[in-house]
Amino acid sequence: MTQFDLVVRAARAITPAGERARSIGVQGGRITAVEPMQARLDADLIVETGPDEVLLPGLVDTHVHVNEPGRTQWEGFETATLAAAAGGITTILDMPLNSIPATVDVCALQVKKDAAAGKCHVDVGFWGGAVPGNEDQLRDLHDAGVFGFKCFLLPSGVEEFPHLSASELEHHLQVLREFDALMIVHAEDGATIEHAPSPSGGAYEAFLRSRPRAAENVAIAQLIEAARSFRARVHLVHLSSSDAVAMLRSARSEGVRITVETCPHYLSFAAETILDGATEFKCCPPIREADNREALWSALSSGVIDCVVSDHSPCVAELKRLDVGDFGLAWGGIASVQIALPAIWTQARARGHSLVDVAAWMAQGPARIAGLRRKGTVEVGYDADFCVLAPEETFTVDAVKLQHRNPITPYAGQRLHGVVRSTWLRGRRIQAGEPCGQFLTRGES
Numbered sequence: 001m002t003q004f005d006l007v008v009r010a011a012r013a014i015t016p017a018g019e020r021a022r023s024i025g026v027q028g029g030r031i032t033a034v035e036p037m038q039a040r041l042d043a044d045l046i047v048e049t050g051p052d053e054v055l056l057p058g059l060v061d062t063h064v065h066v067n068e069p070g071r072t073q074w075e076g077f078e079t080a081t082l083a084a085a086a087g088g089i090t091t092i093l094d095m096p097l098n099s100i101p102a103t104v105d106v107c108a109l110q111v112k113k114d115a116a117a118g119k120c121h122v123d124v125g126f127w128g129g130a131v132p133g134n135e136d137q138l139r140d141l142h143d144a145g146v147f148g149f150k151c152f153l154l155p156s157g158v159e160e161f162p163h164l165s166a167s168e169l170e171h172h173l174q175v176l177r178e179f180d181a182l183m184i185v186h187a188e189d190g191a192t193i194e195h196a197p198s199p200s201g202g203a204y205e206a207f208l209r210s211r212p213r214a215a216e217n218v219a220i221a222q223l224i225e226a227a228r229s230f231r232a233r234v235h236l237v238h239l240s241s242s243d244a245v246a247m248l249r250s251a252r253s254e255g256v257r258i259t260v261e262t263c264p265h266y267l268s269f270a271a272e273t274i275l276d277g278a279t280e281f282k283c284c285p286p287i288r289e290a291d292n293r294e295a296l297w298s299a300l301s302s303g304v305i306d307c308v309v310s311d312h313s314p315c316v317a318e319l320k321r322l323d324v325g326d327f328g329l330a331w332g333g334i335a336s337v338q339i340a341l342p343a344i345w346t347q348a349r350a351r352g353h354s355l356v357d358v359a360a361w362m363a364q365g366p367a368r369i370a371g372l373r374r375k376g377t378v379e380v381g382y383d384a385d386f387c388v389l390a391p392e393e394t395f396t397v398d399a400v401k402l403q404h405r406n407p408i409t410p411y412a413g414q415r416l417h418g419v420v421r422s423t424w425l426r427g428r429r430i431q432a433g434e435p436c437g438q439f440l441t442r443g444e445s
């Protein structure tokens with residue numbers, strides 16, 4: 001009889017076939033058996049989930065700004081990965097910007113790996129950056145294992161990560177086409193925003209008018225046409241404007257290779273209820289109106305939006321300018337990696353969705369888009385990454401108790417469903433102070 005390292009017995013396990021009662025056998029950090037729950041699998045350690053618990057695949061968050069090195073006071077690998085683990089996430093992909101140096105060449109990638117070494121409580125992979133003039137670095141970064149390349153179509157907010165013009169985007173896409181690498185894109189149009197009213201002051205409504213839906217719509221239309229022309233593989237990050245759903249749907253039906261993510265904040269909050277001066281809600285593109293939120297939920301249900309990832313992008317408290325509450329001055333970015341799962345589950349269950357849907361959006365979907373071949377699913381051959389969730393237990397978000405470095409989040413004070421009881425990485429329960437995360441390389445993980 002096979003002796004497993006670990007067997008997890010779960011009356012409710014989220015598998016690709018749906019929710020099932022399963023016994024899951026783990027050897028060498030991989031899932032090697034998924035059997036009916038009554039199967040007698042023998043193991044060194046047998047764990048049985050509680051009557052109020054559900055076993056999910058460890059979540060995959062492909063949009064996290066860790067900011068280390070360079071802006072480590074904003075966030076760092078230790079705190080970001082502890083927060084991820086506390087939120088049921090077992091894999092993060094780190095964005096190439098806000099750290100210094102930005103990950104725009106192999107040397108910078110190595111600097112980042114050196115900074116992260118020994119600090120990670122979850123598995124970590126890296127996106128490269130596509131910036132003007134680094135075309136000849138893309139192939140080397142690809143070969144070094146980045147999962148794709150991030151670019152901006154308007155100023156990114158940090159000077160060391162300049163944006164691509166329309167012609168530079170086309171040129172970069174042509175280069176990436178040679179090795180079929182993925183380009184992930186922040187799509188807002190700078191000219192549209194220049195012509196929009198200024199965001200200064202405390203009124204959320206003024207900030208929203210300064211980043212109109214039109215800015216996203218124009219840039220997404222450009223991106224679709226560039227992807228079509230160059231037969232490129234592109235991924236749209238943090239979709240907020242629901243106006244763009246129709247053109248994304250039609251582009252996809254025509255075979256344009258574009259995938260789409262949105263974020264928990266666009267699916268949770270509504271502009272109408274954001275208080276003036278509440279700059280913890282500032283992000284770009286912005287959180288829009290309630291009708292926009294409901295249209296994003298429809299797009300997620302119908303599959304035009306592929307996945308939900310956090311876009312965890314914290315900064316030091318002073319830069320949020322809560323002292324003056326000015327949306328023009330505040331840094332844009334929402335800290336939420338630890339809250340993403342309960343935030344989405346709270347909204348999803350109220351709309352009749354199941355945890356099977358949530359796992360598809362937050363584990364399987366992002367893993368598929370990033371090309372993580374052993375992550376995001378409870379299935380034989382995959383890494384034994386699990387999240388044990390008590391879906392009906394509620395809690396109130398206390399920003400100070402969250403694990404990320406700076407205790408600011410727009411979810412503070414919210415009552416949410418879904419308490420993460422434990423998180424397992426390659427067959428081991430994640431414990432604070434025992435960082436056992438590994439670096440992930442495209443194609444190998």
Ligand SMILES: [Zn+2]
Pocket residue numbers: 063065095311313
């Ligand atoms: Zn981001």
